[in-house]
Structures are given as structure tokens and as C-alpha cells.
Amino acid sequence: MSAVLSSIPVKAQTSSGLWSIAMKRLARDKVGVISGGVVAVFLLLILASALGLVARDWSTEVGVSYANPSFLAGRENLEADAVRAAKKAVAAPPVDLSDVDPLAPRYKEWEERTKQIKTTEIERSETLPFGGDKWGRDVIKKTIKGAQASVFVGFVSAILAAFLGTLFGALAGYYGGRVSAIFEWLYNVFTSIPYILLVLAFAAVLGKGLLTVIMILGITGWTGIYRLIRAEYIKHRSREYVRAAEAIGASHNRRMFVQILPNVTHVILVQLSVHMVGFIKAEVILSFLGFGVPVEMVSWGTMLAEAQNELVIGKWWQLAAAGASMAVLVTAFSLFTDALRDALDPKLK
């Protein structure tokens, strides 16, 4: 129906930038705008938590153990009762052992000194907005703080993997022959080793830390993207427009990255969103195995790992919080990349 389409009068565009036109088109796409908004809210929250504006005190134990969500205030909480009972037991007066205890004479002195230090017993609340974890930490704050680690890991490692996969795939697909053979060999090495083993091997070499997690996931995760991009490049390199570029004297790099790359961005974008989801989940596994984020940090992965035991005793809110925010972010991100892809395609209106 090209004849039909070409007869539509097209308004003269004043700016020629692909991105400015794409943004205008994106603004017209309702799903794109909403999902983009959701992603933006997440990113803002993460930024705010990174800057310490929100959820700075996520590790403060503000509630009783497994505090009920405020909408379930009346629910019985056996765990908190148990902790209280244990505390009461501690508070009971000790048996007098002064006749046998060599330190007994100094107790008086120590007691005086402790009195000088002011301690305030925090009033542990029975309920928290969306419940508490084992130590009585606020699940909402934990989720926000957890997002910081998870999304950062997912995002950066997905970008790293996509970058490596695209670069390798472009080189292998475009040049073919020996170059392709080398990359295929590399690909085979990476895919022939079981994924978890490979990840563990890297983790053992690189040590622990957030950066390590990113490196591991990026370095091991490029293979799938590589395959797809390589196939795309094989398809495109013999297309007439690439040949036309060769005829006007465009260099290999120019043909690879200026001519062909814009025509395969849709693959990269879709892969980016798929991999981001995968890497957020991979971080869960790594954290579970002890190679993930450090102990003093929280991520959605560690939350989900904790949730396993909690679920058995009927405390579902930590799982719900981490799971739901992950689902919302991932869905919004996928829809957003879809919309972005459509907006970037000049052929679709």
C-alpha cells in the first residue's frame, strides 16, 4: 500500500533529528507515555535513595519482628510475641552469685556508669504501612533501597551485555569468515560452560561487591544478544543500501555502525529489556549463593531470598513488595522499549 501512504501530504518538518521526531511520536503513544512515566518514577526513587533523600534509615528496626501491615493490624503475630517473651525472660532479676563471682565488687560501679549513659528504648510499633521483616525493618523502605541495588545491577549489566553483544555480533556478522570464526569460538566457550558455574568462576576470581556482580553478568550475558545481532548483520550486509554505501566509498566502520546499526536498534532495545529482567533475577541467585550484593546492602534479590522462609510462616508482604515492584518495573520497561522502538522506526506512523 505504498501508493496509498505516499499520497498523504506530510507536513514539512523543521528539525531533522531522528530523536526529536521520535520523541514527538513517542509523546503521541499513550502506553509509551504511561510506561515511560512509571520507569521515570522508579528511576527518580532510586536516585533519591542513592542520594539519601529517602529510605536512608531503612535498616532501623522500627517495628516488632514481622510487624503486621497496617491494613492487617489485628492479625496475630506469634513471632513478635515470642521475641517479647524472650526479652521478658532476660529482664528477670539474675540469681545472686556475689559470693562466688570475682567481679561482684565492681558491679555497683558499672551500674552507676551505665546510668550516666542515656538510652531510650525505641517504641517498636506493632504495625508498619506494609509490614516489617524479621528484624522489624519497614518493608517499603527496604524495597526502595533494594531497588537501588537491583535496578542498578540490572540496568548497567544489561547495557554492558548489550554493548558487548552488539559489538561482537556486528564484527562477526559483518566481516564473516575468519573474524566470525573467532567470535563463534568465543561464543561456544561461553555457552558450553553451565551458566551458574561460569558466574561462580568469575565471582571467585573477581571477589565480592556490586561492581563484580555487574561485571559478571555483563561478561557472561552477551551471548544471546551476540547471536541475534550477528544474524541481523549477516542479513543486512548484503542489502542494497549497504552496497550503495560501499559504492559511495563508505568505510567498513561507517557501514557497520552508521548505516546498519540504526536498522537493528529494535533488536537491541528488545534484548536490553529482556536482559534487564533476566539480570535482576540473576542477581537474586547470586545473592542467594552469597556472591551477590554485600551483606550490609539490600536488594530485591536478598528480599526474595528471605521471603522463602517467611512464606512458610505466612508472612507474605516482603515477597509481595519485592515481587510486585519488580513486575511493575519490568512490564513498564518492556512497554516503554517497545514504544521507543516504534517511535524510532520512521516507517511506522
Place this chain on the structure above:
Amino acid sequence: MNPRNPVNAQDLLLEVKNLRVDFRIDRKEIFEAVKGIAFDIPRNSTVALVGESGSGKSVSAMAIMGLLPEDSAIVRADSAILYNRRNLLIQSQDAWQKLRGKEISMIFQEPMSSLNPVFKVGEQIVETLRLHMRLSASQARTRAVELLNEVGIPDPKLRFSSYPHEMSGGQQQRVMIAIAIACEPKLLIADEPTTALDVTIQKQILDLIAALQKKHHMSVLFITHDLGVVGEIADYVVVMRRGEIREQATAQQIFDSPRDAYTKALLACRPRLDRRPRRLPVIEDFMGDKPAPVQPERLRGFALNDEIVLEVRNLGKTFYTREGLFRKRPIPAVKGVSFKLAKGKTLGVVGESGSGKTTVGLTVMRLHAASSGEVLFDGKDLLALSSKEFIHYRRRIQIIFQNPYASLNPRFTVGNILVEPMEIHGIGSSAADQLRLAIELLGKVGLPESAIHKYPHEFSGGQRQRIAIARCLTMRPEVLICDESVSALDVSVQAQVLNLLQDLQDEFHMSYIFISHDLAVVKYMSDHVMVMNDGEVVEMANSDEIYLHPKQPYTRKLLASVPKGREAGVAA
């Protein structure tokens, strides 16, 4: 209203009455593709529906087949398509299903994409037979072999088990025809069935359709953009433009005394073997009030003392296919081709597909590595240069590809496309200067300045080819290779692009290597013609010479297949 075909109503197989089809573009806009047309298809006759792309001819055929996209196409309520006096437009989907393939069947332009690549061709015929004729598996098989034989596939029993890719384009189209006639339809719709094929194959397919029409007493609705093609097979011709019928009459009348200016223009804009006006007439020449100016003839020819810009000596190119693990089988595509190209002149290269003509063009430009031979340009052998040295020569030899839809990067604006070669070769002092030059060249190829910010898909085929030409012009090449550059275009658009190429040659004194399978086009454009077959030069001579006195039988065969329309004096 144009005069209807003077035929008794009982003899009409199909009557299209006041057909209006609109397409929804978005919520507010609609595009009127067919604006209330009416024509009839009598029994046992061939009706040609002729028009340029966008004329609504294919949409009309889709409406008859009930294949219009339901979500975007609106058929107006007062439209009617009577098949055997039954209105097709008000029947159920099930009824359509019964009719399609059995009573009305269709063949398409691209046989390769119409056949399912993963099934054997025989099975695809069997499927149709079993679906509509309820034959048993073995009966269907026998019938399929008969059909393959009938459409002229050699060794039909063996070819039954071939996959589509193992057949040539012409054979694939024959298989499509076999599927279409499998159930002995009353009406065969042929939508540009020969446009993708070589002249010689085109002739065979046209003959086949004509023979089958007579034998099976079918009616044929033949859709094409090329009036010349239908002259020999059509009984009635309907000329469409922009969703309206301009003229309908018997073929005799259309070719001998066309009434409508548009019909006259369509007849005139196809280059002819016997004449060579300075400029080809285009549609606009006829649509105005003034009569079309009579163009003086252009003299063509090649003289021995012409200045030579490019000399090719003994050029060879061999491709290899792998056989087994280690063996390679050589496939020689070009064998010892030599020619000289004179400054400001055009060398035409003609041949069927597979003759190696395109490979010659690509090898001269080093888009393929040559296997042997020399290409002398400026006294240097281009094939012997290193790629770094060659880059300086690259801009001096340029190429325009066949498919204007594929040769422009869909992600680049026209501005990007035109500026890119200037960036590569350092033409123009600044970005602003390059943009100015790009706009100037757009004007030169007849496109508005506003085109600079648009993407290739917003243009029609002819306009895209103009963009491709402008891209070459940015580098001011001395040699321009036109590889089937007008073959994908409608005849009317083809005339415009040929005129443009001719004007540019007159202005810039470029030399052209004009590669085409269309002899009439080559004749019009060339001073010197080289006929190729199987990678070898069959005959090379002055253009008039080769058409008036062809020496080789192969050349004669090619000339004989050119569609002549009806041999009649066309007002031009």
C-alpha cells in the same frame, strides 16, 4: 460515464458496478482508492486493467477476490460486484471461501513470495485440488502432474518434488498458474504476472495465459501497468488512473484510436524500437490543454575517434559454490568481457537474468572482486589498485541500483543520504555548504526542497530513484552505471527517469553503462549496445545497427520477445 462494453447481459461473467473502496488512514483521514468504477468481464474473454501504481487497479482485483483488509478497507454500500448475477459483496465469508480458488483464482506478481518455500511445488498444487475438488491423494497427484505438464514444466513427474527455490522465476510463475487453473476457474485474475520476469520469459508466460484462456474457456482479468504488454492478449482494455476509469473499450479501439489523453500518454511514454525522440513524452505532456510537442529524433552512435574514459579488457568473474566438505564448484558468471566506454556516450548492456550483465557492472566498480582482466580508467588499472588508492577513484564511477526501495537506508533522511558521500569525500567546505549543495541537487532531479527532511519511505518509487541519482551526482562522477535502474518503475515513471538521466548526461557529459533486460529502453538510451548471454558477449554494435540488423540468433530472439502492443501508428 464511459461507454460500456457492448455485450449482451447474459454473456457477462462479472459485472463491477459503482465500486467504491476507501482506506482508513487514521481516525479522521480516509483515502479514496477506488472512486466508483464500473466495468464488465464477458465470458470467455480477456479484460486488461491498466494503470500506474496508485491507480486502484490492484485494489479493485482484491475487492473481486474478497481479499481487502477488513480493518482498514471500506467498501461503500452501493457498490456491487455481480458474479453470474450474484452480488459477491453481500455474501458470507464461507461463501467467499468456496468461491476463491475454485471459481475465481489469482496469480500474483512475485512468484517466489507467493509459493510456500518449505513445500514441494507438487504438494502445493495437490493441496488446492484436495481442498476444492475433493480428489483422493493419488488422483490429485496425477492431476497435479498433468497440470505441470500443461503449463509447460519440462519433466513434470520429476519436478513435482522440486522446491520453489530450485526453479527459475519463469517456472515458478508457471507453477502459480498451474495452481490457479487447477480447479478450472471461470475467472483468472492475473496481477502483474510478468513484471518480475525477463522479456523472453514474459512472452512465454503471456502466450501460456492466452492459450489456457482459449482452452479452458475462462475469462481473464489481466492487471498491468504496461499497456504494451496487453496488446497481444486482451480483448477489452480498461484504463484506470487515480481510482477512476479514464477509458474502456475494445483493445483494437484503445490501440488504434485512443480517445482519452491519458491513454494516449500511456501509449506514447514507452520507448519504442523504431523511434528515438530527444525526450520521451510523459503523462503531463498529454494532460495539458496544448497538444504534445513533437520531439525531434536523437541521433545515437559510437564513432571510432570518440574519447575513451573506461576500457575493460577480458574481464572475468567466477563464483564458487561449496560441494561436500572440501570441494568447490566454479560458476563462471562473466567470461572474458571487453568493451570501451566513450566520454559522454552510453553503453547499453542487455541480456536475460543470469547473463552476467549486473556482475559486469559490480565488478567494474569493485563491488565484486574480479577473477581476471583489467579495468583501465585514466590509464590506471582499477582492479590492481589497493583499496586505499582506489578510494580516490570511487567517486568518479558511481552506480544506481535497480530497486529504489532497497538501495536507500530507511533510517536516513534524504538530507543524510545526500550529505554522506560529501562527508566521505570531503566535498563542500562546511556542513551548511553541503546542505546547500544537497538542496541544489534535489532541484536538479526534480524534487522539492522540503524533501530534505523526509525519509525514503515517504516517496514513491520514481522519486526514490531520483534521490539515488542525486546521491550519485553529489560526487560528480564521470561514469555512471545504471543497473536496471528503471526496471522496477511504472512505464510512465520510467519515461520521466529516463528523461532525467538523459538531461543529466547532456549537462554533465557523463558516460553511462546502462544495464537492462528491456531492449526498448536500452535502444532509447544507448549509443553502443552489448548483448550478453551466459556471461559472454554475444554481439556488440552501434545501437541502431543491432536493432535493424541483428547478426546473432540470440539477439533476434530477444528482439522478437519485445511486446509490441498492437502494430499501429500511435499518435505521439
